[in-house]
Structures are given as C-alpha cells and as structure tokens.
Amino acid sequence: MTYNSSDNHESKWEKFFKWVNGEQALDSVWEKELKSKILGKRQKRHKSIEDVIDKINAQSKKIYIFFSIIITVTYIGILLYTAVLLPEHGNELNPTNNEVSQRYVENGVNDTGAVNAVSAMILEYRAFDTFGETVALFASIICVAILLKKDRSNLCPQEEREYIEDEKILNADGNGILKFTSRLIFPIVILYGVYVILNGHISPGGGFSGGAIIGAGLILYSAAYGDKNLKHIVNYNSFSKVVCGCLLVYFFSKGYSFFTGGNHIKSIIPKGTPGNILSGGLILPLNICVGAVVACTIYGFYSYFTKGDI
Amino acid sequence: MIKLITTNYFEMTAIILFGIGFMNILLQDNLIKKFIGLNIMDTAIYLYLVSYGYISNRTAPIIREGNWQYVNPVPSGLVLTGIVVSVSMTAFSLALVQRLYKRYGTLSFDEVIKKLRSGEAQNGSES
Structure with a gap:
C-alpha cells in the first residue's frame, strides 16, 4: 500500500x-x-480499556439480539393480522383486479399486436420502465467491473498462486463427466434461450428470462472448458459493443417518450397478425436487445467473480 | 376470520418468509448470510405480489380468441422489475463483500467493525 x-x-x-x-x-x-x-x-x-470495551460489546450484543427479536415478532404479528383482514385470495371481485388489468387484457392485442399481455405491458405500454431496468443491470455490471477487475500483469503473490492453481484445475483431465454433459447440453440450452427470446410476445417468456438462460449456458460452457475457447466470441470488446449497442437501440426506439410524454403506442411499424412471430411491432427487436444485455450481464457477473476479467 | 386464515395462506406464507429474511439480516454475523436473508425477503415480496394477481379458475394472460378469463397481468410485470433489481443489487453487494474480505481477511461483520475501530486493516492484495 x-x-x-x-x-x-x-x-x-x-x-x-x-x-x-x-x-x-x-x-x-x-x-x-x-x-x-x-x-x-x-x-x-486505561491499560485495560480493551477488556472494558469487550465487556460492553458483549452486553450490547445481548440487548441487540433481544430487541431485534422483539421488533421482528411484533412486526410480523401486525402484518399477519393485516393479512387475515385482507380480501379473499383468488376472488375476482378483489379491488386489485380493477380496470387497469382489464384494459391491458382487453385492448392489449388491438393496441400492440402482441398476444402475451405481460410482454405487451412491459415492452409497449411501459417500455421506458423496462429501459430503466436494463440500465440498472448495466450499472450493476459496471460497478462489479470497477470493484473486481484484476490486472493480469500486476497480481499480488497470493492471487498469482490462485490463478496458477485455477489453470491447473482447468487443464487437468479430471472432470470428464462435466465436459461430456456440457457438450451435450450446451447447444440445447442456447437454442432454448433463443427460442424463449424470439417467442416473447406470443408465449410466456421474453428478453429477461431468455437472456438468463443463454447466460447460464455460457457459464456452463466456461465452467467446463475454461474461457479460452470462448474468448474469440465473448471478450471485453464484443461484450461492451453488444451491451452499449443494444442499450442505444432501445433508447432510440423507445426513449423519446421521456421527452414527449404521453403514451406512445401509435407507431409507424406495422403490428402484423397477432400470434405470428413477426408481429407486435417493436416488441420483438426490443426483446432481442434486452436478451442480449441480460445474457452478457449474467456471464459478466460470473467471469468477474471467478476470474476478475471478462 | 378463521375462513380467511385458511384462504389467505399465500399472503401468510409470504409474511412469515419476510420475517425469516429480516431476522437473518438482523442476527447473522456473516455478511454473505445477511445478503441471503435479503434475497429471502425479495422472494417473499414476489410471492405476495403474484398471489395478489391470481384469480382462481383463470389462465395465464396469453390472449386467445373467445376467452377473456385471465389472471391479473400487472403484478407479473412488477415481479419482473423486482427480480432484475434484486439480481443487480445482489451482485453489487457480493462484489463489495469480496473487496471487504480482501481488505480485512474476514467475513464477520463484528470482526470488520472491530478492526475498523482499532485501525489494523490488513493490506491484502492492494499494492
């Protein structure tokens, strides 16, 4: 230091x-x-000040535990009493099932062309909210990179030892089961992720879940074979280009509503027949953007936490 | 009232889970266990929201012709937002914990505070 x-x-x-x-x-x-x-x-x-401090700490610890238990129990008791007084679970006359959800269900297909009401809601009616979510993921991966990025040429002795041990473990021929299974599963996982992303507007799924599946597949491959084979495709350059490009595409297609206000459902892009894969206007490209950002972020978390580099 | 206890059990479970997570945050000394508690609280809130969107004898909101009986789609969107924010917060806080471990050599919150007060931080990997 x-x-x-x-x-x-x-x-x-x-x-x-x-x-x-x-x-x-x-x-x-x-x-x-x-x-x-x-x-x-x-x-x-005071020469024995540390003993006094320890004694006070032990006492205050006991008081802290006692009060935290009391506070939690009263808190949970109040909440449970409230839960008993809440309207019945699953009743269609509950005040939560009001005209908002009714409007999304009844006019969603006509307004957006997407069959999946949740996708229509988060990527068309409330697209700027989803933009904020994606930016939150982006910000968190930036913070993780700032905190955990390691310089390969400037490691302290302990880190260097760990790095060499990791290389040894990866190059050893020990994990045959993992390698074989991941060779079988990896293409299926990626294919399923792409399917979930592309069908986000006509079936359950969408950019977030599909991106998480693709990220999990990349993590599986990286855990089995090391990142050397993956480096050609997923490296820092491609990572930053994909993430920033997708965020910019999202911003230019939907971000104008931050300035214009109002709902921006009317667009020049045709909605297509509801139920087809080319329908729903901008929902499909936005799903692809979100999926790419999420996949890169999930894999980025893994590689920063394990190797300190991407 | 007793009838409502038997019907509102999803909300009850969510609240009890929330309490478990809250106790974890308050009483666990290990920082990683504290964040596991935070994740349990997140999960409780998702359960609560989703159970509020549920309407019995209705299907998921994938709209087909001739059927207008769907569950409430709004809480699903809220839960999606919550999951994303929880994932990013967990990753960020775990990265902070890793840095803390490198600096102080311990995951125990009390030990970290003790070392902070006595000013004997291990220098760890920072050169």
Whole structure:
C-alpha cells in the first residue's frame, strides 16, 4: 500500500485533490491521524480499556439480539393480522383486479399486436420502465467491473498462486463427466434461450428470462472448458459493443417518450397478425436487445467473480 | 376470520418468509448470510405480489380468441422489475463483500467493525 501518511504539511484541499485523483486513500489522511491521537491518549489512561470495551460489546450484543427479536415478532404479528383482514385470495371481485388489468387484457392485442399481455405491458405500454431496468443491470455490471477487475500483469503473490492453481484445475483431465454433459447440453440450452427470446410476445417468456438462460449456458460452457475457447466470441470488446449497442437501440426506439410524454403506442411499424412471430411491432427487436444485455450481464457477473476479467 | 386464515395462506406464507429474511439480516454475523436473508425477503415480496394477481379458475394472460378469463397481468410485470433489481443489487453487494474480505481477511461483520475501530486493516492484495 502506498499510503504516504508521513507528510502532514499539506493542506486539507491538497489532500482532497489527491484523494479525488486516486493518489491517496482517504482513511490514511483523516482517520489515521484521529485514531493515533485518540488511541494514544486512551492507552495511556486505561491499560485495560480493551477488556472494558469487550465487556460492553458483549452486553450490547445481548440487548441487540433481544430487541431485534422483539421488533421482528411484533412486526410480523401486525402484518399477519393485516393479512387475515385482507380480501379473499383468488376472488375476482378483489379491488386489485380493477380496470387497469382489464384494459391491458382487453385492448392489449388491438393496441400492440402482441398476444402475451405481460410482454405487451412491459415492452409497449411501459417500455421506458423496462429501459430503466436494463440500465440498472448495466450499472450493476459496471460497478462489479470497477470493484473486481484484476490486472493480469500486476497480481499480488497470493492471487498469482490462485490463478496458477485455477489453470491447473482447468487443464487437468479430471472432470470428464462435466465436459461430456456440457457438450451435450450446451447447444440445447442456447437454442432454448433463443427460442424463449424470439417467442416473447406470443408465449410466456421474453428478453429477461431468455437472456438468463443463454447466460447460464455460457457459464456452463466456461465452467467446463475454461474461457479460452470462448474468448474469440465473448471478450471485453464484443461484450461492451453488444451491451452499449443494444442499450442505444432501445433508447432510440423507445426513449423519446421521456421527452414527449404521453403514451406512445401509435407507431409507424406495422403490428402484423397477432400470434405470428413477426408481429407486435417493436416488441420483438426490443426483446432481442434486452436478451442480449441480460445474457452478457449474467456471464459478466460470473467471469468477474471467478476470474476478475471478462 | 378463521375462513380467511385458511384462504389467505399465500399472503401468510409470504409474511412469515419476510420475517425469516429480516431476522437473518438482523442476527447473522456473516455478511454473505445477511445478503441471503435479503434475497429471502425479495422472494417473499414476489410471492405476495403474484398471489395478489391470481384469480382462481383463470389462465395465464396469453390472449386467445373467445376467452377473456385471465389472471391479473400487472403484478407479473412488477415481479419482473423486482427480480432484475434484486439480481443487480445482489451482485453489487457480493462484489463489495469480496473487496471487504480482501481488505480485512474476514467475513464477520463484528470482526470488520472491530478492526475498523482499532485501525489494523490488513493490506491484502492492494499494492
């Protein structure tokens, strides 16, 4: 660690700028000074201060457990009492089954051309919400990449040892069952994922579930054979291009409603016959975009958590 | 009232699951177990929402001609949003936990706080 806590002559602003530029960690600037002051004073006064702190901690731990149990039990009791007073489960006259869902079911096919009411709702009526969801996934993969990305040429000794061990395990001929089974299953998994994405508007499924299936297939392949064979197709370049391209396509096809407002159901794209695969206007391309983003994100999570790189 | 206890058991189960997850968050010391508790709470909320969209003797909202008896499609969309947000939050928090483990060498929340207070952070992999 390259903390240079020895030079105390800098002003606070200089320290702050150094922290912003990433040259110095913040805790070395403020916390260490404070701690050395406080702890130094304390150790002089009470030599057995750690014992006292431990005793207080043990007591407060007991109080904490007691109160957390009481709070949870009362909370759950109130909620259970409320659940008893709620309207009956599965009754069609419940206030939740109001004109909103009725309108989605009755006018969904005419408005959007998609047979699946949930797909019509999330990708046509509320398309900007789904855009927000996709951006949330994108943001989380960016955060994971920031936190976990490893530099292959700049590893600490322990990480280097782990890396070499992983390579050994991958290159060993031990996991024959996994390799054979994944060779059988992998094409079927990918095919099923593509099917779920492409049929998102006429059957249960859609971009999120299909993308998760494709991501799981990529994870299976990567776990069995290592990422060397997959590197030609799924590497950092293709990953960023696919994710950013799909998000941009989504934004330019549906994001204008952030500025124009109102519902944007009327579009120049023909809706087609409901029930065919080429129907539903923009729902099919948007499903493909969402599926690609989700697949890349799921595989990205896996590879960042295991290898620290994509 | 007793009749409602027997009919509203989906909501009851969801609330009890929520309580289990909440207790996990409060009482578990291990950080990964805390996030497992958070995921249990998420699952309880999905169960609650989906059980609210359900209407007995009706089918999934894939619309065919001559049939207008479908369950409520709105909670399904809400649950979809919830699942996506939960996945991204779980991944982000687990990445943070991994960084914390590298820095402090422990997954126990109390140990981390103790080491933070006494200022003896292990330097781990950060060079």
